[in-house]
Amino acid sequence: MIYTVTLNPSIDYVVYMDSEVKTGAVNRIQKDRKFPGGKGINVSRILSQLNIENKALGFIGGFTGKFIEDALKKENVQTEFVQVEEDTRINVKVKSNNETEINGLGPNISQEKANELMSILSNLTKEDVVILSGSKSKGLTENFYQEIIKKLKQTGTEFVIDTTGKELKDALSSKPLLIKPNNHELEELFEVSLDTEEDLKRYGKKLVEAGAQHVIISMAEKGAMLFTEKGVYHGKAPKGNLKNSVGSGDSMVAGFTGTLKQTGDSLEAFKYGIASGSATAFEEDLATKDKIEELLSQIKIEVLEEK
Numbered sequence: 378m379i380y381t382v383t384l385n386p387s388i389d390y391v392v393y394m395d396s397e398v399k400t401g402a403v404n405r406i407q408k409d410r411k412f413p414g415g416k417g418i419n420v421s422r423i424l425s426q427l428n429i430e431n432k433a434l435g436f437i438g439g440f441t442g443k444f445i446e447d448a449l450k451k452e453n454v455q456t457e458f459v460q461v462e463e464d465t466r467i468n469v470k471v472k473s474n475n476e477t478e479i480n481g482l483g484p485n486i487s488q489e490k491a492n493e494l495m496s497i498l499s500n501l502t503k504e505d506v507v508i509l510s511g512s513k514s515k516g517l518t519e520n521f522y523q524e525i526i527k528k529l530k531q532t533g534t535e536f537v538i539d540t541t542g543k544e545l546k547d548a549l550s551s552k553p554l555l556i557k558p559n560n561h562e563l564e565e566l567f568e569v570s571l572d573t574e575e576d577l578k579r580y581g582k583k584l585v586e587a588g589a590q591h592v593i594i595s596m597a598e599k600g601a602m603l604f605t606e607k608g609v610y611h612g613k614a615p616k617g618n619l620k621n622s623v624g625s626g627d628s629m630v631a632g633f634t635g636t637l638k639q640t641g642d643s644l645e646a647f648k649y650g651i652a653s654g655s656a657t658a659f660e661e662d663l664a665t666k667d668k669i670e671e672l673l674s675q676i677k678i679e680v681l682e683e684k
Contacts, residue, residue, distance in 0.1 A: 439464030
C-alpha cells in the first residue's frame with residue numbers, strides 16, 4: 378500500500394475573475410470550484426486516477442474536514458485521518474491574469490493527536506511506501522518529519538519526502554526513495570547559483586551521494602532530470618496550454634512513485650511522473666488518467682550519463 382501524509386490539509390476554494398482583485402472594493406467572480414487540497418492529498422487523488430491503491434493520512438476536523446473525506450471517498454481514496462477539534466483550513470486561490478493565493482493557518486495539533494498518527498504509522502511494513510509532503514500544522518514539533526522517518530525506519534517502510542530546506546537535508550541520510558526539488562530549491566539547499574545544466578547535474582548527483590535513491594529536479598517547460606545510482610536522465614516536457622500551477626509537482630511525485638512501486642522500472646516511472654505533472658498543469662483541476670496516458674507518447678527520455 379502507498380500511504381500519503383498531509384499534516385495540514387485544506388479545502389482549495391478556487392475563484393475565477395475577469396480582472397485583478399481590487400482592494401477596498403467589492404469583487405465579483407465568474408465561477409468557483411472547491412477541491413480537497415494539500416500536497417499529500419493531491420498525490421492520493423492522482424494515484425487513484427492511475428488505479429493505484431492508496432490511503433490518505435493526516436489531521437482533519439470540522440465541516441471542512443468532512444468535505445475532504447467525502448470528496449476523497451468519491452474518488453476512491455481510502456482515508457484514515459486523525460480527527461481534531463478545530464476546522465481544517467480553507468485556502469483561497471484567485472485566478473485572473475495572475476494567480477493570488479490566501480492560505481489559511483490550519484488547526485493546532487496536540488501531542489495526543491500527533492501520537493495517534495504515529496500509532497497508525499507504526500503498523501506499516503517494508504511492503505508499504507509513505508509519501509510525506511507539504512507544510513506542518515501548528516503545534517507539531519519542528520522536527521516532526523524526522524520523528525516520522527525514525528518510526529518508518531523501525532518498520533523498514535520506504536518513504537518519499539517532498540519538502541525543502543533543512544527538513545529535506547535532514548532526511549537524506551535515511552535514504553528516501555524519492556526527493557523532488559526544483560532548480561530554485563536546489564540553489565537554496567546548497568546556497569549556490571545554478572546557471573547551467575552542468576550545474577544542475579553536479580548538485581543533483583550530490584543528493585544521490587548524500588543518500589537519496591531517486592532525485593527528480595523539475596525545470597518547468599524544460600522538463601525534468603532524474604538522478605539515480607545508475608545514471609542521469611533528462612525527460613522533455615510535452616507541449617500544452619498552462620492552466621494550473623497548483624498540484625503539478627504533487628502529480629509528478631504520484632506518477633513516479635506509483636509506477637515505480639508497480640513496475641520497479643525507474644525510467645518508466647520517470648515518464649509517468651512527467652506525464653502526470655504536465656497533465657495537471659494543462660487542467661483546471663488535477664489530471665485525469667486519460668490525459669496522463671495521452672501525454673505519455675510525447676515524452677522521450679534521454680540518457681545524459683550512465684554507469
